Amino acid sequence: MEQKNINGYEKNYEIKEHPDIKGIQIIEGKNNFPISWLNKQGYCEYQLYLEYMKGIETPATPEMTHGSDIHHQLEDIFKQDATPATFEEAVEASKDKASMSREVFVIAPEYGIRGYIDEIWMKPDEIVIIDDKPGRTPYFSTMNQVRAYCLAFKSMTCDERKMKAALRERGTENLFWIEIFTPEVEKEIKFTLERMQGLFDGTRPFVPTKNANKCRSCRYKRYCEHYKQE
Template sequence: MEQKNITGYEKEYETKDHPSIKGLQIIEGKNNFPISWLNQQGYCEYQLYLEYMKGIETKPTRAMTQGSRIHEELEDIFKQDATPSTFEDAVEASKQTATMSRECFVVAPKYGIRGYIDEIWMKPEEIVIIDDKPGRTPYESTMNQVRAYCLAYKDMTGDERKIKGALRERGTDNLFWIEVFTPEVEKSIKFTIERMHGLFEGTKPFIATKNPKKCRSCRFKNDCEHSK
C-alpha cells in the first residue's frame, strides 16, 4: 500500500472552545467531543463528569504514557516513507491504488464528534479503520470508539465503499476484532453519541460504574463520591 501522510483538508469549520466543559468544542454551532471519550464513557460515565466538567486533573497512568510513546514512535517511522497528501486527494487516489495513513483526523459536525484514527487502510474495494489498544479483548467501549471513527469518516467523504472497523493489539499486526459498519451498527453508535451529547447538555445523568474493580483502579477514585 502507498503511504500517505495527511497534511491538510480542503474544508475548514468554524470552531471555538466550550465555555465551561474542558475539551469540548463548538464546531459549526454544535457541541463536538473527542471520539476517544466514548472509551471512557464505556468504562465509567462519571469519569467524564469529574475530568471535563469538574476539571479534576490526575497524573497519566503508566498504560497511558506507554501508549502515547508507542503512538509517537510509529508515527515517526511512518512519516519517513510517506508521501504528503491532502485528505481528499488520499481518499480519491485510494479508489485506484490502495493507500494507508496514520493519525488521520476526522470530524463530523453533524454528529458532534472528532478524533484521530490510529491507522486507516483505503483500498479500492473497502476502507478499514484501525484503532490500537493494549491487550486483545474487544470491549464495548473500544468497539464504540472505532464505530464512531467509521461514522465520522463516512460523513466526511460520503464514501460508498464497504467500511470496516478493527481493533489491533498495540505494537503488533494482530487485528483481534473486525466488524463491517452496517446500517444497524451505524444506528447503534448514533444512539450512543446522542446519549453523550445529553450528558454534556444536562438532559441525561452521568451514571457511575457499579463495578468495584473499576473503582479500585480508577485514577479519580480519591475525588469520586461513588468510589467503592
C-alpha cells in the first residue's frame, strides 16, 4: 500500500475552550471531547471527573511513557517514506489504489468527538481503522474507542465502503480484535457518546467503578472519595 502522510484538511472549525472542563472544546455549539476519553470512561467514569472536572494531575506511569515512545518512533519511521496529501486527497485516491496513513485526525462536531487514528488502511473496497494498544485483550472501553474513530471518519467522508474497526498489539502486526462497523455497532457507540455528553453537561452522574482491582491500581485513588483501603 502507498503511504500517505495526511497534512491538511479542507474544513476548519471555530474552536473555543470550555471554561470549566479541561480538554473539552466547544465546536459548533457542542461540547467536544477527545475520543481517547472513551477508554478512561470504560475504566472508571469517576476518574474522568477527577482528572478533567477537578483538574487533578498525576505523574505518567512508566507504561504510559513507554507506549508514547513507541508511538513516536513508529510515526517518525512512517514519515520517512510517506507522500504528503490532504485528508480529502488521500480518501479520494484510495478509491482506486490502496493506501495507509498514521496519526490521522478526525472530528465529528455533531457527536462531540475528535481524535487521532493510529493507523488507517484505505482500500478500494474497505476502510480499516486501527488503534494500537498494549497487550492482546479487547476491553469494551478500547473497542468503543476505535468504534468512535469509525463514526468520526464516516461523518467526515460519508464514505459508503465497508468499514472495519481493529485493535492491534502495540509494536507488532498482530490485529487481535476486528469487527465490521455495522449499523447496530454504530447505534451502540452513539448511545455511549450521548452518555458522555450527559456527564459533561451535568445531566448524568459520573459512576465510579465497582472493580476493586481497578481502584487499587488507579493513579487517582488518593484523591477519590469512593476508594476504600483494604
